[in-house]
Amino acid sequence: MDSFFITGTDTDVGKTYVTAGLAVTLRKMGIDVGVMKPFAAGTAQKKGFKSEDIEILSNAAQVNDPESLVNPQFFPIPASPYTASKKLKIKPKISTVLTNFKKLSKLHDLILVEGMGGLMTPIQKNYHIASLIKDMKIPSVIVTSSRIGTINHTLMTCMMCKKYKIPIQGIIINDFENGYPTPQLKRDLEDLTGVKVLGSIPFIKDMSDTSLNRIFKKNLDIKSLLK
Structure with a gap:
């Protein structure tokens, strides 16, 4: 069974919440789902995981994998791995990320890997998130928004x-703000890209298992994701 790299068209398009919803839904289908966020950045939490995103993903998948395995590198400033590594004088741990992904792949049936920012977010000068996905040799799922500008x-x-x-396994529209009507956006994106839109996720208030499972099963074509 293929693992998936959940990438976004930009930062703050809801990759973490989409990845969490997928983790819950696939787990409820009886699939042993693992999660990974190779690079995370921002203000560290005082308790538990340094990254709130890692906490959300691990809870959604209900895994107890060590933080160092799920998130090989955390930068305590809000920046790309490239910028953070330059400012903090820390080298990005690309080889560790790839090794950890292989280890996680042996522990679970399927891994949902959440990226940072967009596809061209720099990790090193000539190595981007896209480079990492290529090295992992897994298909991507693109999370986009419904706001104006999303087609570009x-x-x-x-x-x-x-x-x-x-x-590209498919596109997921995260419809969390006013913009294009999603039926129109789905039509246009499929016509322009030739990639299937797996569905549109509405704004989620309740992040419980029951709520996420219901919303994702109702609004996403899970069969097309897994085929």
């Missing part, structure tokens, strides 16, 4: 996937 960002993301020869 989604087209560019799909073009970069094509350039890096990264298979």
Whole structure:
């Protein structure tokens, strides 16, 4: 069973919440789901995982994998791995990320890997999130928004996937703010990219297992994701 790299058209498009919803839904289907966020950044939490995103994902998948395995590198400033490593004089742990992914793949049936920012977020000068996905050799799922401008960002993301020869399993629209009507956006994105839109997720207030499972099963084509 393929693992998936959940990437976004930009930062703050809801990758973490989409990944969490997928983790809950697949787990409820009886699939042993693991999660991973290779690089995380921001203000560290005082308790538990340094990254709130890692806490959300681990809770959604109900896994007890060590933080160092799930999140090989945390930067305590809100920046790309490239910028953070330059400012903090810390080298990005790319080889550790790839090794950890292989270890997690042996522990679970499927791994949901959440990226940072967009596809071209720099890790090193000539190594981006797209480079990492290519090295992991797994297909991507693109999370986009419904806001105006999303077509441009989604087209560019799909073009970069094509350039890096990264298979795209589908697009998920995170409809959390006013913008394009989602039926129209779905039509246009599929026509322009040739990539299937797996569905549109409405704004989620309740992050409980029951709520996420219901919303994702109702609004996403899970069969197409897994085929």
